[in-house]
Amino acid sequence: MSSTSLPLVEPACCAPLTQAPLSADEALVLAARLKALADPARLRLVSLLAASTGGEACVCDLTGPLGLSQPTVSHHLKVLHQAGILTREKRSTWAYYAVVPAALAALALVLTPVHPDASSGNTLGADRVGTGCGPASRRGQQPTPA
DSSP states (O other), rough: SSOOOOOOOOSSOOOOOOTTTTOOHHHHHHHHHHHHSSSSSHHHHHHHHHHHHGGGHHHHHHHHHHOOOOHHHHHHHHHHHHSSSSSEEEEEEEEEEEOOOOHHHHHHHHHHOOOOGGGGGTTTGGGGTTTOOOOHHTTTOHHHHO
């Protein structure tokens, strides 16, 4: 990823994937944001920041819980910031990071399957919560009800 930051995610960056095809530019931006999140340490960072007191933290507060060195944590935070998922505020010698809630909401919206009749407000599969994962669905079988 280049050293330039992606623009902050707007509340509705693009239509859900199942509703309209992505343009080449939309796919490029979405892929960069998903790639930024596609790392266990970065997912943990987002979770730690979102759950932290005040919704923000500096690198020094995050190295211990992750068990990673300061340079490694700083790198992961930089990637998330460049993807528009985190904000960064410099205070003296420390940089404080916070999650951009609209960024996560926009990603969730893009990935939410929408029923062809979107006017009904029903999402495809809403009545099948808890299915579609696990060994049975990977083999093409329907999971057995609990």
